Amino acid sequence: MDALVVKDLYKAYGNDVAVGGVSFDVKDGEIFGLIGPNGAGKTTTLRVISTLLTVTSGELTVYGKSVTEEPNEVRKIISYLPEDAGAYKNLTGRQYLEFIAGFFTSGSTKKEMVDRGVGIANLGERIDSKVDTYSKGMMRRLLIARAIMTQPKLAILDEVTSGLDVINATEIRGIIKDLSKEGTSVLLSSHNMFEVEYLCDRVALIDKGKIVADGAPDELKKEYSANNIEEVFIKVVRG
Amino acid sequence: MISHLWHLIKKEVRELLTPATVIPIVIMAIIFASIGNLTGGAVEDTLxxxxxxxxxxxxxxxxxxxxxxxxxxxxxxxxxxxxxxxxxxxxxxxxxxxxxxxxxxxxxxxxxxxxxxxxxxxxxxxxxxxxxxxxxxxxxxxxxxxxxxxxxxxxxxxxxxxxxxxxxxxxTSPIVYSSTTLLGDKELVGLGPETVAGFLQSQSFTMPMLIMIIIVMLGGIIISSMGQEKENKTLETLLTLPVNRTVIVSGKLLGSAIVGLVFAGIYMVGMNIYMDNLMIGDVDLSEFGISMGTAETALVGLMVVLAIVCALGICMILGAFAMNYKAAQSLTIPITFLALIPFFVTMFTDYQSLSPILQALMFAIPFTHPMMATNNIMVGNMELVYYGIAYLAIFALATVFITVRLYKSDILLTGVGTTVKGSRTRRRMRK
Incomplete structure (x- = not known):
């Protein structure tokens, strides 16, 4: 079964059309990248899939469950990490993970889930420090841990390494690769074309609210006679 | 569902009840109490x-x-x-x-x-x-x-x-007279109207003050909290968790209510010490039947709880439009005014002396009803109390309903009249 199927998704705010008829699918266990310029509709698409925004028209299913008809069921199997997200400042990293885990499980399995999160975050003793004292890299690690520890079937990650230094970004890419190997499907958006090429099994290029090209990175490079996805992107966007 | 609710309440309380928020309140209460002690002591010492x-x-x-x-x-x-x-x-x-x-x-x-x-x-x-x-x-x-x-x-x-x-x-005092004051259906033998008015005024100060403080406190707390949640995008995370939106709204309401009550309690301790020290020759009219029994106290308690739910509902509706912490600060102004207007009106005048339009406006503000409740009960004006409870209940339900609807809509994340990232692109698309 496909992890995600998006059919002709339209999302409008009054007369403003944010996403104008987007269709794509994410296979089970696949890392799928959504790339595009600022304002192309990536974040809106991810928010709609994550049940945060309503759908103007179109059909969306996550592992066969309708985003519009069964949002609560969808929320049980997805995990969404917004761009530049933070955590509750007065909680420690561990308390934050416990808070999130409390919505998925309880008792000893909750402890297992939190321990898994603590391991992914790999913050050492700082896991018991207030979130308020974390650097951007530490915060991102904590949030990745939060998103992954619940073992979602589909992880939706928006600009996951945005603003991070090379070391933190590399570590997080490694975590995402491992996640996919463990069977979680991943839908991510990014500006970083090299990151997308490195991580993704398939990508879709979105511009002005529409998918303008999609396929495996190697196929796209071949199709557009480009050396990398960045060149593909420029050729597609500039026509 | 209950465990999720409890989970959210605990988080809300933990997030809001911190040394940074509690210490200023405690200092304020201590200042109030100290002023009362100093001035009260000074007056007594002098006399x-x-x-x-x-x-x-x-x-x-x-x-x-x-x-x-x-x-x-x-x-x-x-x-x-x-x-x-x-x-x-x-x-x-x-x-x-x-x-x-x-x-x-x-x-x-x-x-x-x-x-x-x-x-x-x-x-x-x-x-x-x-x-x-x-x-x-x-x-x-x-x-x-x-x-x-x-x-x-x-x-x-x-x-x-x-x-x-x-x-x-x-x-020097050739005549003597005994007073009987008629108050509602009660005859207060041996008491003049000044004594009765003095007692009622002291009562009509405490309850409105308590309610005003709670509402202003809650307004600041919940609207700022929502502004922070949006700024940190913790709200986005919360809304994608497998928990019912009604439970999220209820968790926020109850958590903030608990924190608001704690803050109001601390304030009131200081305020009571302040008032006790300034009030000399206070009269207890309970022996004349001007007091509240258990049932009446429960009615006032119910009105306070309903008023808190109304306040929280209004705040959450306002907070839904705050896109960040800074924007949230200005949104506390409407709720502060809604609390201050009935407070000053009940302090300095009687609703009967207002024009019908002003009366209607006063009664439309939900916080007016609990502020007037104590005196209405004491003078036996129970009709206004029951109408007040009914109005508060309807108002509270309406605000909670609207809040849940907002939590299910796009407005919470996008705001009214705002466009999300890429509005320029969309305008290009329309062309």
């Missing part, structure tokens, strides 16, 4: 103090009426720091009064006894030693004021006794 005076007696012999002055001073344990019978000693007397910190220098005029004996007024000149310019500075002269009033009364009695066999008490 119970003995007069400290100097006396220059220019009337020669210590005759009947000037003797009353000395007798009264002795009876009041007055301390006489300077005494003379020569007007040339006036400057010396004033210097001594200043140096010794006495309250006043009293100069008994040369014809004091003769004037009073012949039916004219006796002449005293009083030099007051003012020790400060604060509100309570004039209080320091109160013991001498009291002493001079007593001298005046004793002189009157002495004059009456000299010329009549009648009891001076009956001459």
């Amino acid at each position: 119970s103090a003995s007069p400290v005076i100097g006396i220059i007696n220019l009337d020669g012999d210590n005759e009947t009426y000037s003797a009353i002055i000395y007798d009264t001073a002795i009876a009041m344990n007055a301390s006489i720091v300077f005494e003379s019978d020569d007007i040339n000693d006036l400057q010396e007397g004033l210097d001594v009064v200043r140096e010794r910190g006495a309250m006043a220098l009293i100069v008994i005029g040369p014809d004091y006894n003769e004037s009073i004996s012949s039916g004219e007024k006796g002449n005293l000149t009083v030099y007051w030693n003012m020790k400060g310019t604060g509100i309570f500075s004039s209080m320091s002269s109160a013991p001498v004021d009291i002493m001079l009033s007593e001298v005046s009364r004793s002189t009157t009695y002495a004059l009456i006794e000299e010329s009549s066999d009648l009891d001076p008490e009956n001459i």
Whole structure:
């Protein structure tokens, strides 16, 4: 079964059309990248899939469950990490993970889930420090841990390494690769074309609210006679 | 569902109840209590103090009426720091009064006894030693004021006794009347309207003050919290978790209510100490049936709870439009006004004295009803209390309903009239 199927998704705010008829699918266990310029509709698409925004028209299913008809069921199997997200400042990293885990499980399995999160975050003793004292890299690690520890079937990650230094970004890419190997499907958006090429099994290029090209990175490079996805992107966007 | 709710409440309380939020409230309460203690103590100390005076007696012999002055001073344990019978000693007397910190220098005029004996007024000149310019500075002269009033009364009695066999008490107060005040359906035997009004005013201050503080506190807390949640995008995370939106709204409402009540409780302790120290001669009217039983107290409690839910509902609706912490601050203004208007109106006037339009506006504000509840119950105006509860319940349900709807809509994340990332692109697309 496909992890995600998006059919002709339209999302409008009054007369403003944010996403104008987007269709794509994410296979089970696949890392799928959504790339595009600022304002192309990536974040809106991810928010709609994550049940945060309503759908103007179109059909969306996550592992066969309708985003519009069964949002609560969808929320049980997805995990969404917004761009530049933070955590509750007065909680420690561990308390934050416990808070999130409390919505998925309880008792000893909750402890297992939190321990898994603590391991992914790999913050050492700082896991018991207030979130308020974390650097951007530490915060991102904590949030990745939060998103992954619940073992979602589909992880939706928006600009996951945005603003991070090379070391933190590399570590997080490694975590995402491992996640996919463990069977979680991943839908991510990014500006970083090299990151997308490195991580993704398939990508879709979105511009002005529409998918303008999609396929495996190697196929796209071949199709557009480009050396990398960045060149593909420029050729597609500039026509 | 209950465990999710409890989980959210705990998080909300933990997030909002921090040293950074509690310490300013505690300091404020301590300042209030300290001001009450200081001013109350100062008033009591001053009123119970003995007069400290100097006396220059220019009337020669210590005759009947000037003797009353000395007798009264002795009876009041007055301390006489300077005494003379020569007007040339006036400057010396004033210097001594200043140096010794006495309250006043009293100069008994040369014809004091003769004037009073012949039916004219006796002449005293009083030099007051003012020790400060604060509100309570004039209080320091109160013991001498009291002493001079007593001298005046004793002189009157002495004059009456000299010329009549009648009891001076009956001459100065020839009539006696007993008061019965009609308040609603109650007859308050032995009480005048001033006493009753004084008691009711003290009651009508406490409840509106409590409600006003709770609402203003909650307004700030919940709107700021929502602004922060949006800024940190923790709200986005929360809304993608497998938990019902109604539970999220309820968790926020209840968590904020608990924190608001804790803050209001701390404030009220300070405020009560402040008020207790300033209220002198308070009257308890419970023996006249002007009090609240368990059922009435429960009604007021219900109204306070409903008012809190209304306040939280309004705040969450306003907070939904705050896109960040900074924007949230300005959104606390409407809720503050909604709390202050009925507070001042109930403090300084009665709703019946307002025009019908203003009455309608007052009653439309949900917080008016609990602020008026205590006095309405005491005077037996139960119809207004029951209407108030019904209105609050409807208002609370409506605000919670709207809040849940907002949490299910895009407005919470996108705001009204705002466009999300890429509006320029979308405009291009329309072209």
